[in-house]
Amino acid sequence: MMDEYRGVWVFIEQNDGRIEGVSLELLGAGRRLADKLVVPLSGVLLGYEIKSLSREVISYGADQVYVIDHEVMKDYRTESYMKAVINLAEKYKPEIFLYGATSNGKDLASAVATDLSTGLTADTTMLDVEVEKRLLEASRPAFGGNIMATILCKKHRPQMATVRPKVMKAMEPDPDRHGEVIEEPITLKEDDMRTKVIKIVKDVTKKVNLAEAHVVVAGGKGMGDLQNFQLIHELADTIGATVGGTRDVVEAGWLPHEQQVGQTGETITPKIYFAIGISGAIQHVVGMKNSEFIIAINKDPQAPIFDVATYGIVGDALEIVPKLIKEFKEARERGGEMSYV
Amino acid sequence: MHIVVCVKQVPDTKIIKINPKTNTLDRRSAPAILNPYDAHAVQEAVKITKTLGKGTISVLSMGPPQAVAVIKKSIEIGADRGFLISDRAFAGADTLATSYALSKALERISKDMPVDLILCGKHAIDGDTGQVGPGIARRLDIPPVTNVIEVAEVNESEKTIVIKRKITNGYELIQAQIPCLLTVEKEINSIEYSPMPNMIKAARYEPVIWSVNDLEEVDRTQLGLKGSPTIVGKMFTPPKPEGGKRLEGNADEQIQQLMELLNDKKELFAGK
Numbered sequence: 001m002m003d004e005y006r007g008v009w010v011f012i013e014q015n016d017g018r019i020e021g022v023s024l025e026l027l028g029a030g031r032r033l034a035d036k037l038v039v040p041l042s043g044v045l046l047g048y049e050i051k052s053l054s055r056e057v058i059s060y061g062a063d064q065v066y067v068i069d070h071e072v073m074k075d076y077r078t079e080s081y082m083k084a085v086i087n088l089a090e091k092y093k094p095e096i097f098l099y100g101a102t103s104n105g106k107d108l109a110s111a112v113a114t115d116l117s118t119g120l121t122a123d124t125t126m127l128d129v130e131v132e133k134r135l136l137e138a139s140r141p142a143f144g145g146n147i148m149a150t151i152l153c154k155k156h157r158p159q160m161a162t163v164r165p166k167v168m169k170a171m172e173p174d175p176d177r178h179g180e181v182i183e184e185p186i187t188l189k190e191d192d193m194r195t196k197v198i199k200i201v202k203d204v205t206k207k208v209n210l211a212e213a214h215v216v217v218a219g220g221k222g223m224g225d226l227q228n229f230q231l232i233h234e235l236a237d238t239i240g241a242t243v244g245g246t247r248d249v250v251e252a253g254w255l256p257h258e259q260q261v262g263q264t265g266e267t268i269t270p271k272i273y274f275a276i277g278i279s280g281a282i283q284h285v286v287g288m289k290n291s292e293f294i295i296a297i298n299k300d301p302q303a304p305i306f307d308v309a310t311y312g313i314v315g316d317a318l319e320i321v322p323k324l325i326k327e328f329k330e331a332r333e334r335g336g337e338m339s340y341v
Numbered sequence: 342m343h344i345v346v347c348v349k350q351v352p353d354t355k356i357i358k359i360n361p362k363t364n365t366l367d368r369r370s371a372p373a374i375l376n377p378y379d380a381h382a383v384q385e386a387v388k389i390t391k392t393l394g395k396g397t398i399s400v401l402s403m404g405p406p407q408a409v410a411v412i413k414k415s416i417e418i419g420a421d422r423g424f425l426i427s428d429r430a431f432a433g434a435d436t437l438a439t440s441y442a443l444s445k446a447l448e449r450i451s452k453d454m455p456v457d458l459i460l461c462g463k464h465a466i467d468g469d470t471g472q473v474g475p476g477i478a479r480r481l482d483i484p485p486v487t488n489v490i491e492v493a494e495v496n497e498s499e500k501t502i503v504i505k506r507k508i509t510n511g512y513e514l515i516q517a518q519i520p521c522l523l524t525v526e527k528e529i530n531s532i533e534y535s536p537m538p539n540m541i542k543a544a545r546y547e548p549v550i551w552s553v554n555d556l557e558e559v560d561r562t563q564l565g566l567k568g569s570p571t572i573v574g575k576m577f578t579p580p581k582p583e584g585g586k587r588l589e590g591n592a593d594e595q596i597q598q599l600m601e602l603l604n605d606k607k608e609l610f611a612g613k
Contacts (some may be wrong), residue, residue, distance in 0.1 A: 064375075107488075122469065152572055152574040311599065
C-alpha cells in the first residue's frame with residue numbers, strides 16, 4: 001500500500017503574492033531528494049490570484065505545481081488550507097511532504113499530519129533519504145544535548161517534516177525550466193468557515209529585525225548579569241549592529257524573545273556575527289552558523305562556539321568588549337577607515 | 342464558560358546539565374516544572390474568566406504520577422480542577438499519539454461539562470514541536486488558532502472570540518467560533534503572584550487520575566509507542582566544522598589583530 005505513494009512535495013507559502021524564502025530553499029532541498037529517489041518534485045501553491053507564481057516555483061526546481069486559486073484561500077487559515085492540502089495529498093499520494101517551519105507552515109503541517117495519521121518531524125535542520133527503503137531521514141537537534149536526532153517514519157505516508165528557514169539552499173532560478181501546472185478545483189464556501197481573518201497588521205515600527213541585519217552582536221549567559229549585558233548593546237550601538245542573544249539570555253529576561261537566535265528563535269545569516277559569552281550549544285549554533293564572518297569571544301577554550309567561529313578570542317568578555325568598543329570609537333574618529341552604518 | 346488548559350511537565354532546560362561524555366541529557370540533574378508556555382495559558386484562562394465574571398477552568402495533563410505537581414501548580418495560578426491521564430499504555434507517545442490520548446480525555450471531560458475553549462502553550466520546552474495543540478483541535482474538529490498574543494474579546498452569547506495571532510512581521514486579528522483551541526505565546530500575559538487561598542487549595546488538591554480504562558472508545562493501537570508513526574532512528578554528534586583560527590597573544594594584541602582583520606573585511610559592514 002505504501003508503494004502507491006510517490007513523489008516529493010513542497011508546500012509553497014506565499015504572503016501577499018510573494019513566495020517565502022523558506023519555500024524556495026525547500027524546493028532546492030526537495031530537488032535533491034527527488035533526484036535520489038528518481039521521482040518528480042511538486043510544489044503546492046494555495047491562495048487567491050496567485051496562479052502566476054507557479055512559474056517561479058518551476059524556475060526554482062519543481063516539475064509540477066498543484067495550484068488552488070480561490071477567494072476562500074486569500075489569507076492563510078488552518079481550516080481552509082488544511083482541507084485543500086489533505087484533498088490533494090489523498091488524491092495524488094506523495095511519499096514526502098515538506099513545509100517551512102514558519103508559524104503558518106507548522107500550524108498547517110500539524111493539522112494535516114493528524115488527519116492523514118502520519119508522522120511529522122518538527123524544525124528539521126538536515127534532510128536526506130535512504131533510497132532503498134525510500135525513507136526520509138529528518139534530523140533535528142535533540143533536546144538539551146549537543147547531539148542530533150534523526151527521525152524516521154517507517155510505516156506511514158506521506159513522511160512529513162517542517163524545516164527551519166535558512167538552513168537549506170535554494171537553487172539558482174532557471175526561467176527556461178519546464179514544468180506542469182495542475183489546477184485543482186475546491187468546493188469550500190466562505191459561509192462554512194469557522195474562522196475569519198478580520199485584518200492583518202504589519203508592524204512597520206519594529207526596530208529589531210534580526211533577519212535582515214548585516215552585523216549582529218550576540219551575547220550569552222557568559223556575560224554574567226543584566227548590567228554586564230549592556231556592553232553587548234554598547235558594542236552594537238558603536239558599530240551600528242543589531243543585538244541578538246541566546247535562549248538563556250531571553251529566558252533570563254535580558255532580551256525580548258524576538259532577539260533570540262537559535263532553534264526556537266531566529267535563524268540568521270548576517271555578514272558579521274559576534275558571539276560573546278556564548279558557549280555554542282547546538283540550539284544556538286543552528287541559528288547562526290551560516291553567517292559569513294563569525295567572531296567568538298569566550299573564556300572557555302573548549303567552548304564549542306570556537307568550532308564554528310572564523311576567528312576566536314579566548315578571554316574574558318568583560319575585559320575584551322570594552323577595549324573593542326574603544327578601538328571602534330577611535331577608528332571612527334580617525335574617519336575613513338571603517339564605515340559601519 | 343468552561344476552559345480546559347492542557348499542561349505538560351517538563352525538565353527545566355535552564356538548569357539541565359549535559360553529560361559531556363555521551364552528549365546527552367542528565368535528566369536527574371533537572372528539576373521538573375510546569376512548561377512555561379502552559380503557565381501563561383493557565384494565566385490567560387484566569388484572565389478570561391475574571392473578565393467574564395464566571396467560568397470554570399480545568400487543567401489536563403498526561404504523564405507519570407509525579408506530573409500531579411504541574412496540576413497543583415496550575416491550581417496555584419487559578420485553575421479550579423485538574424485531570425491527569427497516567428498509564429503505561431500512553432508511554433512513548435509522539436505528537437500524534439499524544440494528541441489522540443488527550444482528545445479522548447477531553448471527550449470524557451466534556452461529557453460532564455461541555456468545553457468552550459481549549460488553551461495550550463505554544464510548545465513544550467523539551468520537545469519544541471508545537472504539534473500537539475493543533476492535533477487536538479483536528480481530532481475534536483474545532484478550529485485551532487496558534488501563536489496567540491492577545492484574547493481581545495470573548496462573546497459568550499454570540500459564541501465568538503477575537504484573537505490576535507502573531508505572524509512574521511506583525512499580527513492578524515482573527516474571529517473564531519467557540520468552541521475552539523488556542524495556543525499561546527509568552528507575551529500574552531505576565532504570570533501574577535498566586536493569592537494565598539490558591540496556594541492553600543493547591544497544597545491540598547488531589548486531581549482526578551484516569552487510566553486508559555477510564556477513557557471511552559479508545560483504539561489502543563493509536564496510543565503510546567505503538568500509535569506513534571515517528572521513531573528516533575539514530576542520535577549523532579554533528580560533524581564538527583573545521584573551526585577558525587584562534588587569535589594569539591594577550592588581550593590587547595588579540596584586539597589589534599581582530600581590528601586589522603575587520604578592516605580587511607570592512608565591506609561586510611556595509612552588507613556587501
